[in-house]
Amino acid sequence: LDDLEATAVKEGMITMLQDGVNKISSGLTTIDEVIRVVRES
Numbered sequence: 001l002d003d004l005e006a007t008a009v010k011e012g013m014i015t016m017l018q019d020g021v022n023k024i025s026s027g028l029t030t031i032d033e034v035i036r037v038v039r040e041s
Helices: 003-010 016-025 031-040
Strands: none
């Protein structure tokens, strides 16, 4: 993580990957979709 992202995570920001994993667990999306979106960013 770069310094800005590390600080943001420390302050409570949820990364796209973390949010994606949460949505997979809730049944709102698939692993393939999360991988696709995270790779594009």
